[in-house]
Amino acid sequence: MTPQPENPHPASLVVLGTVRTGSREYADTTALAVRDGRVVALGAEAEALAATADETLRLGPGELLLSAFADGHAHPLFGGLEHFGPAVKGLDSVEAVVAEVGRWAAEHPEEEWIVGASYDPALAPDGEFDARWLDEAVPDRPVALRAYDYHTLWCNTEALRRAGITEATPDPRLGWIVRRLDGSPMGTLREWHACDLVLDRLPARGTGELVEALRIAGESYARAGLTWVQDAWVEPEMIGPYLEAARTGALAFRVNLAQRADPDRWRDQRPAFRAARRRVEEEGGELLSARTVKFFGDGVIEGGTAAMLDPYADVTEPGAPHSCGMPVWEPEALAEAVTAFDADGFQTHIHAIGDAGVRAALDAVEAAVRTNPSWDRRPVITHVQLVDPADLERFGQLGVIANFEPLWAQLDPLQTELTVPRIGERRAALQYPMAGLARGGARLSFGSDWPVSSHDPLEGIQTAVTRRTFGGAPAGGWTPHQALTVDEALDAATAGVAYQAFADERERLVPGAPADLVWLSDDPRATDPMAIRHIRVRGTWLAGRPTFRAEENGDAYAANSPDAAGMAGGLPG
Numbered sequence: 001m002t003p004q005p006e007n008p009h010p011a012s013l014v015v016l017g018t019v020r021t022g023s024r025e026y027a028d029t030t031a032l033a034v035r036d037g038r039v040v041a042l043g044a045e046a047e048a049l050a051a052t053a054d055e056t057l058r059l060g061p062g063e064l065l066l067s068a069f070a071d072g073h074a075h076p077l078f079g080g081l082e083h084f085g086p087a088v089k090g091l092d093s094v095e096a097v098v099a100e101v102g103r104w105a106a107e108h109p110e111e112e113w114i115v116g117a118s119y120d121p122a123l124a125p126d127g128e129f130d131a132r133w134l135d136e137a138v139p140d141r142p143v144a145l146r147a148y149d150y151h152t153l154w155c156n157t158e159a160l161r162r163a164g165i166t167e168a169t170p171d172p173r174l175g176w177i178v179r180r181l182d183g184s185p186m187g188t189l190r191e192w193h194a195c196d197l198v199l200d201r202l203p204a205r206g207t208g209e210l211v212e213a214l215r216i217a218g219e220s221y222a223r224a225g226l227t228w229v230q231d232a233w234v235e236p237e238m239i240g241p242y243l244e245a246a247r248t249g250a251l252a253f254r255v256n257l258a259q260r261a262d263p264d265r266w267r268d269q270r271p272a273f274r275a276a277r278r279r280v281e282e283e284g285g286e287l288l289s290a291r292t293v294k295f296f297g298d299g300v301i302e303g304g305t306a307a308m309l310d311p312y313a314d315v316t317e318p319g320a321p322h323s324c325g326m327p328v329w330e331p332e333a334l335a336e337a338v339t340a341f342d343a344d345g346f347q348t349h350i351h352a353i354g355d356a357g358v359r360a361a362l363d364a365v366e367a368a369v370r371t372n373p374s375w376d377r378r379p380v381i382t383h384v385q386l387v388d389p390a391d392l393e394r395f396g397q398l399g400v401i402a403n404f405e406p407l408w409a410q411l412d413p414l415q416t417e418l419t420v421p422r423i424g425e426r427r428a429a430l431q432y433p434m435a436g437l438a439r440g441g442a443r444l445s446f447g448s449d450w451p452v453s454s455h456d457p458l459e460g461i462q463t464a465v466t467r468r469t470f471g472g473a474p475a476g477g478w479t480p481h482q483a484l485t486v487d488e489a490l491d492a493a494t495a496g497v498a499y500q501a502f503a504d505e506r507e508r509l510v511p512g513a514p515a516d517l518v519w520l521s522d523d524p525r526a527t528d529p530m531a532i533r534h535i536r537v538r539g540t541w542l543a544g545r546p547t548f549r550a551e552e553n554g555d556a557y558a559a560n561s562p563d564a565a566g567m568a569g570g571l572p573g
């Protein structure tokens with residue numbers, strides 16, 4: 001067939017079926033055409049390109065094509081690494097975790113350390129786990145397991161011994177050593193400096209293993225319909241493996257790195273962060289950027305470390321240390337550091353969970369806005385669990401993106417057993433104010449915090465819309481006035497994260513946009529909200545190239561095989 005003069009090259013892909021181009025004023029259309037990695041036509045114009053396209057895909061009835069999902073807060077490298085150790089994630093009892101650790105240790109006699117993640121901290125009362133339980137499975141080699149909050153470590157006695165932690169070891173400044181009644185270290189370490197006592201002893205992982213972890217993470221993302229991820233915790237030694245993965249084609253998703261600012265040495269980190277950003281710009285290709293700095297403002301409520309305006313409800317002596325949690329940064333220091341990195345042109349990404357943590361994060365952004373010249377800074381506060389009502393409107397006023405992990409907005413055991421008892425009913429009802437922030441003028445983005453929780457965006461979207469557990473509780477939804485519409489939730493998982501990523505061209509599927517696409521088995525807008533998570537991803541494209549395709553029989557072809565993805569090659573600019 002003779003190509004038409006205005007279309008010298010045929011489309012690489014034409015999709016015929018329902019296409020969601022965006023929300024509200026961006027209507028659905030009947031077809032979408034891709035060429036050179038970008039959307040080139042919609043509707044009748046795209047249909048006209050079907051006859052000459054390299055591939056034409058006809059969606060089934062009820063199926064939907066939309067912008068690929070994106071994850072505004074996750075830890076791909078940690079997620080990939082969980083694959084290598086004992087598979088303790090999702091196990092439902094201490095006995096099961098211990099048995100798996102014992103099985104894995106026996107299978108790997110060559111490993112000096114048994115390192116794994118991530119167990120459920122709700123399996124033991126108050127999240128306090130005893131070293132002796134692990135000693136039963138592995139008495140002679142050190143074992144260190146991260147809880148799925150990644151702020152807690154459970155060790156056996158040999159790991160405590162190698163770290164030099166004894167009854168005489170004082171609690172470090174940031175963190176504490178959980179003790180038995182006799183004062184001896186129990187085996188649970190909370191927060192930064194306590195965990196580091198053991199983590200600093202672990203043998204370093206090789207670059208090859210880290211690159212393989214990123215390849216595994218990419219496979220998981222592609223299967224779940226994701227093409228962009230914010231890595232929200234990057235240490236210097238992680239940058240080389242990312243560059244290597246990008247260089248060799250092992251990286252099959254777009255990723256922005258957030259380098260972690262340390263409260264004790266952030267001034268020294270500034271030149272190093274700028275140098276790392278430059279290196280990633282120069283060597284990272286089209287998929288990698290490093291434009292963000294991460295601040296851990298506080299801890300987590302279930303660990304009693306999130307920073308609270310009023311003391312925790314279960315504190316017996318209100319004046320006791322940590323009765324209002326454990327801010328990682330003093331508010332003034334956070335404001336000073338955020339202002340400095342903002343002046344260096346970095347996007348701010350602050351972990352804030354307690355109401356005092358959220359307020360300190362907003363104050364820090366406000367200090368940067370007030371001090372530095374105006375620029376397109378798009379600051380992010382992530383998790384946003386407990387917000388004092390007085391602070392809600394500040395998000396919109398300051399242009400702060402509220403990044404939620406929507407799967408957390410449900411009354412699961414983490415809430416009923418570890419959270420509500422710690423903060424009481426009044427404050428519990430203020431958690432995850434998604435609708436309040438969205439309708440008060442703030443931009444929302446969604447994330448998963450994977451491997452803290454599932455990376456599947458459809459599970460988060462279902463929860464944001466229903467505010468119910470997967471089992472359906474409570475029937476009317478938990479704090480139902482904070483539920484989002486399906487369209488709002490889809491936007492938060494696509495356009496909202498694109499905005500966070502400074503990728504305005506990915507906010508809508510219109511001609512010129514990169515063809516980052518996901519093909520769903522059902523339209524979430526037409527699905528029973530309690531069944532959204534059962535919708536299947538049938539295909540994922542990154543810049544027009546498939547990174548995942550489910551076959552009719554349910555099998556998939558290799559997401560990262562060189563001919564399927566080959567992401568080392570050039571992408572459209």
Ligand SMILES: [Zn+2]
Nearest residue numbers: 073074232449
């Ligand atoms: Zn995180």
